[in-house]
Structures are given as C-alpha cells and as structure tokens.
Amino acid sequence: MAKKKLPKIIEELCIGCGHCVMACPLGVLKIVNKKSKVVKPEACDSEGRCIAACPQKAIPHLEEQEY
Numbered sequence: 177m178a179k180k181k182l183p184k185i186i187e188e189l190c191i192g193c194g195h196c197v198m199a200c201p202l203g204v205l206k207i208v209n210k211k212s213k214v215v216k217p218e219a220c221d222s223e224g225r226c227i228a229a230c231p232q233k234a235i236p237h238l239e240e241q242e243y
C-alpha cells in the first residue's frame with residue numbers, strides 16, 4: 177500500500193462530462209458507469225488539474241488516500 181494526495185470525487189455531483197479526464201495528461205481518471213474514477217493512482221502527480229477542469233465542482237480538492 178502507498179499513500180498520496182489523489183482527487184476526491186463527489187459522485188453525486190459528477191455528471192460524467194469527462195473534462196477532468198481530458199485535463200489530466202497522466203491518464204489518472206476515467207469515466208466508469210458515467211462517473212469519474214481514479215483508475216491510475218500511481219501516475220498522479222497531485223497537481224490538481226482535474227479540480228480546475230470540473231464544471232460541477234465534483235472534485236473539490238485532493239485528499240490523502242491509500243492505493
């Protein structure tokens with residue numbers, strides 16, 4: 177197990193638009209069942225590009241998470 181700051185995604189706010197996926201050049205996020213999911217946590221550089229990209233504010237911040 178490793179720990180790092182990863183996107184905190186609020187599923188109830190996410191509309192699956194994919195803007196966060198496009199904003200991330202590292203392929204950390206993917207739309208799964210119409211919701212954004214962290215699928216490649218090991219690649220995340222914790223820069224938070226996804227936060228600014230989300231029109232729904234469904235990624236309010238990064239959060240220390242185990243992966």
Ligand code: SF4
Nearest residue numbers: 190191193194196230
């Ligand atoms: S940009 Fe926001 S609303 Fe759109 S898929 Fe990503 S988390 Fe969901």
